[in-house]
Amino acid sequence: MNFTSKHYDMKRKTIYRSLFLFGTLALVSILFQLCKPKGPAEVTTGNAASQAYVAPGKYDEFYNFVSGGFNGQMNVYGLPSGRLFRIIPVFSEDPTSGYGFSEETKPMLNTSHGYVPWDDLHHPALSTTNGEHDGRWVFGNANNTPRVARIDLKTFRTAEIIELPNSGGNHSSPFITENTEYVVAGTRFSVPMGDKTDVPISTYKENFKGTISFISVGKEDGKMKIAFQIKTPGVNFDLARAGKGPSHGWFFFSCYNTEQAYTLLEVNSTQKDKDFIMAVNWKKAEEYLAAGKGEKAKAKYVHNWYDEKTHTATSEMLNEVMQLDPTVLKDMVYFIPCPKSPHGCDTDPSGEYIVGSGKLAALIPVFSFTKIQQAIASKEFEGDFGGIPVIKYEAALHGEVKKPGLGPLHTEFDANGNAYTSFFVSSEIVKWNVKSLEVLDRVPTYYSIGHLCVPGGPTRKPHGKYVIAYNKITKDRYLSTGPELTQSAQLYDISGDKMKLILDFPTTGEPHYAEAIPASLVMPNSVKIFKIEDNNHPYVAKGESKTNVERKGNQVHISMTAIRSHLTPDNIEGVKLGDEVYFHVTNLEQDWDVPHGFAIKGANNAELLIMPGETQTLKWKPLTTGVFPFYCTDFCSALHQEMQGYIRVSPANSNIPIKFSTGKTEAPAGATGSK
Amino acid sequence: MTSIKSTSRVIIVVASLILVAGFFVPLWQILMWAPQYPEGLEMDIWYNDITGDVKIISALNHYIGMKHIEVGMFPEFQYIVYIIWFLIGFGLLVAISGKRFMVWLNAGVLLITGAAALIDFYLWGYEYGHSLDPTAAIIVPGMSYQPPLIGTKVLLNFTAFSGPDLGGWFFVIAFCLVILVIILERFFFNWKKT
Numbered sequence: 001m002n003f004t005s006k007h008y009d010m011k012r013k014t015i016y017r018s019l020f021l022f023g024t025l026a027l028v029s030i031l032f033q034l035c036k037p038k039g040p041a042e043v044t045t046g047n048a049a050s051q052a053y054v055a056p057g058k059y060d061e062f063y064n065f066v067s068g069g070f071n072g073q074m075n076v077y078g079l080p081s082g083r084l085f086r087i088i089p090v091f092s093e094d095p096t097s098g099y100g101f102s103e104e105t106k107p108m109l110n111t112s113h114g115y116v117p118w119d120d121l122h123h124p125a126l127s128t129t130n131g132e133h134d135g136r137w138v139f140g141n142a143n144n145t146p147r148v149a150r151i152d153l154k155t156f157r158t159a160e161i162i163e164l165p166n167s168g169g170n171h172s173s174p175f176i177t178e179n180t181e182y183v184v185a186g187t188r189f190s191v192p193m194g195d196k197t198d199v200p201i202s203t204y205k206e207n208f209k210g211t212i213s214f215i216s217v218g219k220e221d222g223k224m225k226i227a228f229q230i231k232t233p234g235v236n237f238d239l240a241r242a243g244k245g246p247s248h249g250w251f252f253f254s255c256y257n258t259e260q261a262y263t264l265l266e267v268n269s270t271q272k273d274k275d276f277i278m279a280v281n282w283k284k285a286e287e288y289l290a291a292g293k294g295e296k297a298k299a300k301y302v303h304n305w306y307d308e309k310t311h312t313a314t315s316e317m318l319n320e321v322m323q324l325d326p327t328v329l330k331d332m333v334y335f336i337p338c339p340k341s342p343h344g345c346d347t348d349p350s351g352e353y354i355v356g357s358g359k360l361a362a363l364i365p366v367f368s369f370t371k372i373q374q375a376i377a378s379k380e381f382e383g384d385f386g387g388i389p390v391i392k393y394e395a396a397l398h399g400e401v402k403k404p405g406l407g408p409l410h411t412e413f414d415a416n417g418n419a420y421t422s423f424f425v426s427s428e429i430v431k432w433n434v435k436s437l438e439v440l441d442r443v444p445t446y447y448s449i450g451h452l453c454v455p456g457g458p459t460r461k462p463h464g465k466y467v468i469a470y471n472k473i474t475k476d477r478y479l480s481t482g483p484e485l486t487q488s489a490q491l492y493d494i495s496g497d498k499m500k501l502i503l504d505f506p507t508t509g510e511p512h513y514a515e516a517i518p519a520s521l522v523m524p525n526s527v528k529i530f531k532i533e534d535n536n537h538p539y540v541a542k543g544e545s546k547t548n549v550e551r552k553g554n555q556v557h558i559s560m561t562a563i564r565s566h567l568t569p570d571n572i573e574g575v576k577l578g579d580e581v582y583f584h585v586t587n588l589e590q591d592w593d594v595p596h597g598f599a600i601k602g603a604n605n606a607e608l609l610i611m612p613g614e615t616q617t618l619k620w621k622p623l624t625t626g627v628f629p630f631y632c633t634d635f636c637s638a639l640h641q642e643m644q645g646y647i648r649v650s651p652a653n654s655n656i657p658i659k660f661s662t663g664k665t666e667a668p669a670g671a672t673g674s675k
Numbered sequence: 676m677t678s679i680k681s682t683s684r685v686i687i688v689v690a691s692l693i694l695v696a697g698f699f700v701p702l703w704q705i706l707m708w709a710p711q712y713p714e715g716l717e718m719d720i721w722y723n724d725i726t727g728d729v730k731i732i733s734a735l736n737h738y739i740g741m742k743h744i745e746v747g748m749f750p751e752f753q754y755i756v757y758i759i760w761f762l763i764g765f766g767l768l769v770a771i772s773g774k775r776f777m778v779w780l781n782a783g784v785l786l787i788t789g790a791a792a793l794i795d796f797y798l799w800g801y802e803y804g805h806s807l808d809p810t811a812a813i814i815v816p817g818m819s820y821q822p823p824l825i826g827t828k829v830l831l832n833f834t835a836f837s838g839p840d841l842g843g844w845f846f847v848i849a850f851c852l853v854i855l856v857i858i859l860e861r862f863f864f865n866w867k868k869t
Contacts, residue, residue, distance in 0.1 A: 563734070564734060565812075589734075590730060590731070591728075591730075591731045591734070637738075638738060638812070638813070639738070639812055642812075
């Protein structure tokens with residue numbers, strides 16, 4: 001019995017011990033599990049929802065002009081709601097509005113390479129006066145076939161596009177000077193230019209050159225013209241910012257590939273410890289130009305503009321461009337060493353500090369404009385690059401932000417002397433003080449932020465309040481839509497000491513840079529209708545009695561009107577196979593938000609969307625005989641579905657005369673027959 | 676025949692000349708709101724013109740068969756201006772003559788003109804609201820669209836308001852000033868004599 005009871009005791013002890021051991025193990029593993037870093041499923045805290053909430057019928061405080069990237073367009077959002085209002089067609093055709101399809105808008109997309117239906121828009125730049133946003137225009141760059149566009153903020157339409165000769169990949173663009181004197185365009189790819197363009201690629205160092213174009217902007221009408229190009233050694237230009245305040249008159253460009261590699265840049269252009277920021281004294285360039293020191297170079301490029309009175313675009317081919325050579329014309333261009341392949345190159349609101357973001361660097365150098373001027377005056381150069389003086393790094397440096405994060409890309413500013421830098425690799429925004437260079441705060445972004453935007457951030461008077469992250473990777477942030485996901489932006493409140501995520505919102509195309517401007521600077525100027533009296537389109541019909549169908553050889557021109565709820569004429573006969581039919585449709589409405597659309601069966605182009613008082617033309621070439629329906633595509637009224645018509649196409653050899661009408665009913669031809 | 680005080684003469688002159696203002700501001704306004712027009716549509720009636728969102732209102736009203744509003748619709752516009760000049764001239768004449776009965780006459784003429792204008796406006800509104808195109812796209816059985824004479828009325832998806840504009844109020848003020856003179860003369864200026 002004793003034995004058994006002892007045995008029993010021992011057994012019990014063993015059980016207790018095992019239980020204890022098991023319990024401890026379980027506890028430890030639970031604790032370990034708790035210590036495991038959590039995923040990025042960050043939720044917003046506090047009153048975030050109410051901060052981003054704009055009640056139905058209420059307006060957003062800011063417009064956010066967001067580049068569409070590879071959709072080639074400019075996207076307009078409201079902040080803080082993140083609601084998408086409009087996609088402005090700029091460099092890509094848009095079947096919705098007929099942009100690039102209508103006869104009037106086709107010339108907008110003309111280039112020296114012919115009609116180009118697509119491009120890649122990376123950077124918007126809002127026009128400024130005295131270094132502050134004035135709400136007149138927003139500029140955008142075409143990255144692929146180098147161009148700059150000007151969008152009129154009265155109409156939210158592309159008003160003008162200018163092509164850039166001697167450029168390959170217009171990435172360092174369209175940054176602007178304090179009073180919108182110039183919009184710049186720096187080439188990403190250096191290319192052979194002039195008479196010698198058919199050269200071996202391996203002769204990069206010898207034959208390839210870069211250019212920086214200064215496009216002047218008309219003070220009143222905004223008309224763009226390439227004032228001059230500065231020829232540079234062959235490198236890649238990335239981004240740029242104009243000086244402001246004390247540094248007004250200067251422009252700063254980041255450049256990489258100073259190794260002058262022409263293949264496998266991933267390796268070959270990342271060898272040097274430092275590349276450059278190129279400082280351009282454009283006031284000096286103006287002086288040289290005025291003194292006749294420029295050289296006229298042959299070039300082929302187009303200039304397209306849209307006339308709001310004729311509602312028609314014109315494309316003009318230009319044949320020469322003025323160039324300045326900084327190796328001959330001294331004191332105009334300087335290089336400043338900047339660590340590892342600088343991407344962003346941003347000037348702070350005071351105009352004194354220039355922030356270079358070496359995308360492979362582990363620090364952020366901040367240069368001082370005063371020190372740059374002193375270094376130039378006392379000739380503190382470490383040598384030259386391609387005949388252009390290189391200022392000593394330390395001589396130009398205000399200081400370095402130490403260990404800010406990995407992969408700094410871009411910097412924006414608030415009104416309190418703080419900078420916000422985006423970090424692609426460490427996927428975060430870091431707030432730091434421009435003067436003290438001290439890191440103040442950091443927040444994660446989801447995921448891998450590219451550009452960022454503070455309302456008024458690039459101006460002399462930032463509005464602050466928010467910073468928006470435009471991310472390169474979306475992954476699990478939204479409902480999944482197959483392998484191709486939505487693009488993503490995130491809104492952070494920066495009114496306090498700590499940055500606070502308050503909203504995720506999806507974006508279209510790929511968002512690169514964006515700018516935000518108070519709605520009060522833009523909305524009051526918004527055009528509601530085009531005045532029909534001012535319409536000077538050659539085929540306008542200012543009233544139904546002015547409608548017409550006219551044959552000119554094998555072209556048939558139809559001056560048609562649209563008003564709720566009919567098209568005039570809506571019965572058209574006498575068109576023959578082989579004819580080209582032009583529907584010139586005038587929207588007679590003079591009321592806000594009453595567009596009419598026009599579409600015809602079998603059209604090989606698109607529809608028209610015609611605003612009140614406007615005339616647009618759709619070209620249509622019927623391929624078979626028969627009767628073809630056309631109709632209004634924009635639900636305009638209670639009788640929209642009645643807004644339709646027919647056009648008859650007869651054989652080429654028929655002798656049916658041109659005939660057109662609306663509201664006229666005839667006895668059918670067969671009904672009066674014999675009986 | 677009693678003559679009026681010079682204060683009364685001045686008031687009568689002011690009452691007459693105030694009608695001149697009506698050449699620079701509209702007399703009457705019709706305002707309309709609909710779900711699609713939260714900002715409202717406006718029609719202003721002047722001595723001899725109609726302005727405002729007339730084209731838009733006409734374009735909307737054609738669905739229910741109402742006529743296009745245009746200046747030619749109002750033969751009154753041909754002579755209203757002369758009536759106004761007559762009223763102004765008559766007022767000045769009253770002030771010059773200074774006769775008490777003339778003041779009464781002045782009040783009467785203003786009252787009759789105002790009433791006639793309202794009756795005329797009512798008759799136009801009746802005609803405009805009832806004489807509908809039988810081929811109209813929307814016909815609501817038993818429905819007519821006479822705008823309110825004064826005040827607010829709901830007509831299908833529209834809420835319409837009708838009332839005096841600045842010019843109309845000036846007319847009312849002119850009439851009130853003439854009445855004021857009558858009261859002053861009757862109860863204040865001559866009480867010692869009686």
